[in-house]
Amino acid sequence: MIKDDDILLLDEPRLSAAERLYLPQIVDGMTVTLRHLGKSLFKRPITVQYPEEQRQLRVENYRGVHRLNRDEQGRVACVACFMCATACPVRCIHIEAGESPWDDREKYPVKFDIDELRCIYCGMCEEACPVDAIELTPHYDLVGRSREEMILDKEELLSIYDGTRDLKPRKNPRITGYPGTGNRPEQAELPKDEAKA
Amino acid sequence: MVEFLTSQLGVSIILALVVIGVMLGAVAYCIYFERKIAGWIQDRFGPNRVGPRGILQPIADGCKFFLKEDVIPGHVDKPLFILAPAIVFVVAFVGFAAIPWGGQLQLGGRLVDIQVAKPDIGLLYILGVTSIGVYGVVLGGWSSNNKYSFYGAIRAAAQMLSYEIPLGLCILVVVLTMGTLRLESITLQQTEYWGGILPMWNVFLHPLAFLVFLITALAESNRMPFDLPEAEQELVGGYHTEYSGLKFGMFLLAEYAHMITASGFIAVLFLGGWHFPWIAWTQPEATAWYAVIAKMLVLAGKITFFIFLMMWLRWTLPRLRFDQLLRLAWKGLIPITLGLFTLAVILVYVGQQQSLLWALLGNTVVLVIVLAAAGLSQVEVTGRQANLPSIRPGPVSTGTART
Numbered sequence: 334m335i336k337d338d339d340i341l342l343l344d345e346p347r348l349s350a351a352e353r354l355y356l357p358q359i360v361d362g363m364t365v366t367l368r369h370l371g372k373s374l375f376k377r378p379i380t381v382q383y384p385e386e387q388r389q390l391r392v393e394n395y396r397g398v399h400r401l402n403r404d405e406q407g408r409v410a411c412v413a414c415f416m417c418a419t420a421c422p423v424r425c426i427h428i429e430a431g432e433s434p435w436d437d438r439e440k441y442p443v444k445f446d447i448d449e450l451r452c453i454y455c456g457m458c459e460e461a462c463p464v465d466a467i468e469l470t471p472h473y474d475l476v477g478r479s480r481e482e483m484i485l486d487k488e489e490l491l492s493i494y495d496g497t498r499d500l501k502p503r504k505n506p507r508i509t510g511y512p513g514t515g516n517r518p519e520q521a522e523l524p525k526d527e528a529k530a
Numbered sequence: 531m532v533e534f535l536t537s538q539l540g541v542s543i544i545l546a547l548v549v550i551g552v553m554l555g556a557v558a559y560c561i562y563f564e565r566k567i568a569g570w571i572q573d574r575f576g577p578n579r580v581g582p583r584g585i586l587q588p589i590a591d592g593c594k595f596f597l598k599e600d601v602i603p604g605h606v607d608k609p610l611f612i613l614a615p616a617i618v619f620v621v622a623f624v625g626f627a628a629i630p631w632g633g634q635l636q637l638g639g640r641l642v643d644i645q646v647a648k649p650d651i652g653l654l655y656i657l658g659v660t661s662i663g664v665y666g667v668v669l670g671g672w673s674s675n676n677k678y679s680f681y682g683a684i685r686a687a688a689q690m691l692s693y694e695i696p697l698g699l700c701i702l703v704v705v706l707t708m709g710t711l712r713l714e715s716i717t718l719q720q721t722e723y724w725g726g727i728l729p730m731w732n733v734f735l736h737p738l739a740f741l742v743f744l745i746t747a748l749a750e751s752n753r754m755p756f757d758l759p760e761a762e763q764e765l766v767g768g769y770h771t772e773y774s775g776l777k778f779g780m781f782l783l784a785e786y787a788h789m790i791t792a793s794g795f796i797a798v799l800f801l802g803g804w805h806f807p808w809i810a811w812t813q814p815e816a817t818a819w820y821a822v823i824a825k826m827l828v829l830a831g832k833i834t835f836f837i838f839l840m841m842w843l844r845w846t847l848p849r850l851r852f853d854q855l856l857r858l859a860w861k862g863l864i865p866i867t868l869g870l871f872t873l874a875v876i877l878v879y880v881g882q883q884q885s886l887l888w889a890l891l892g893n894t895v896v897l898v899i900v901l902a903a904a905g906l907s908q909v910e911v912t913g914r915q916a917n918l919p920s921i922r923p924g925p926v927s928t929g930t931a932r933t
Contacts, residue, residue, distance in 0.1 A: 353904040362847065363846050365846075366842060366845060369570070369572070370567065370571050373574070374570060378573050379573070380573075380574055
């Protein structure tokens with residue numbers, strides 16, 4: 334309950350004679366707007382004319398569309414640990430795990446879908462991932478004709494990685510699989526089905 | 531045929547057609563420049579997509595208004611709903627008829643007036659015709675059968691009633707000074723000089739009346755900071771909430787036409803109409819065709835300046851609240867204009883109505899009285915109405931449910 338002593342009663346400041354006439358204040362305001370008008374006439378406004386010009390985005394930490402990283406051997410880096418799906422506040426990540434065909438990890442994602450319409454681009458999945466497999470890219474102009482089209486599956490997310498690899502390389506390509514198991518990716522062999530693909 | 535075309539009637543008809551055509555184009559481009567100026571003042575580009583620098587934007591807007599569906603909602607009073615934009619639109623354009631565009635033209639050995647109509651009561655005609663515009667606004671709001679439209683309409687009615695009074699008193703000051711209601715005579719009297727240097731424009735004679743007239747003209751044409759009848763943020767668009775398509779376009783065009791009429795009116799009453807001092811072409815003796823064109827361009831320049839001023843003000847000032855609006859009219863402008871009116875009457879009585887010295891002396895006296903009243907008055911002029919009960923903490927709710 335609010336006590337009477339806690340309420341501060343403020344009187345509005347009394348206007349001076351000039352302020353009561355309004356006119357000096359109006360003239361002041363008009364000089365300000367005239368200055369801006371003159372500036373715009375002789376100098377190009379800083380407006381970015383979007384489709385033709387595009388802003389230089391901060392590649393490192395811009396939070397746009399997700400990608401699913403590949404390791405050096407072109408395999409999906411994800412180990413299907415469900416950390417991202419757990420961290421996700423809107424539950425837009427759907428993973429189906431399967432037994433890994435490679436011996437450096439136990440599981441890999443059979444399916445990895447992200448609902449890009451549901452996502453709020455908070456970047457928690459990127460924070461949570463222990464193997465730096467899921468990352469956000471600076472791409473923001475994602476469009477689709479239906480809601481279904483905006484649910485990106487594993488192949489689409491991997492192809493986004495292929496498209497943005499040069500712009501933003503994977504943070505730590507050495508981490509794949511369980512750290513500390515000794516099964517480093519350079520020693521692992523390509524599984525047969527992935528090698529064919 | 532040539533005989534008819536060079537007669538006053540023929541010239542008037544041609545001029546009327548030209549003026550209507552030019553005004554429709556000017557009104558469309560007013561909207562474009564309004565948006566451009568808004569952009570520049572806010573450090574933006576403004577419309578720049580249709581054509582080079584967006585110059586074709588009004589044409590695109592016009593096409594849009596024509597092609598859009600013209601919705602007439604089921605709950606409206608249909609005849610009045612259709613009539614309202616027509617009233618606003620027609621009334622905004624007929625005001626131009628009495629404005630003297632360019633003095634007299636020598637045509638086939640005769641002198642014809644470059645003025646569509648030359649009534650003896652030209653001034654009252656413009657005043658009356660522009661005031662009818664509020665009928666369109668009120669009818670539009672009323673017939674829409676929508677509470678927000680109706681709020682806009684009653685605001686418009688109260689605002690117009692309040693601001694007609696200082697407007698009329700300012701015009702009376704001019705009429706008393708000039709001794710005539712004919713706009714062309716008012717212009718002619720202003721083409722003389724004091725001491726051969728300073729033109730006898732009414733703005734030098736009655737600067738305070740000019741200022742008040744400018745403010746009331748803004749209010750009469752529903753412009754910012756007095757655009758409460760169409761306050762989008764409060765009234766979902768005001769009196770034209772229910773309008774769409776071409777009917778909405780007519781309201782929009784009428785607003786700008788009203789601005790042009792008001793600007794022309796100010797220019798004729800206070801700035802000597804088509805008169806540009808010290809240049810032979812714009813003196814009343816010059817009646818050749820090029821002189822008439824020069825005079826029309828001078829008047830157009832003055833009108834453009836006032837339109838720019840109105841747009842500039844719009845993008846500078848915030849909107850007044852309704853009680854502030856009415857207080858400004860009744861407690862501010864009307865006393866000032868009553869003082870100015872008294873001054874003009876006294877000047878006429880002592881026979882000094884054209885004397886610069888006496889008029890400025892009187893204006894200074896009025897200004898000093900106004901400043902003293904503003905400075906010395908103990909009434910709280912704040913954002914809040916002074917006589918509202920002050921806010922004291924009442925009994926604090928203890929959370930009992932309301933029944």
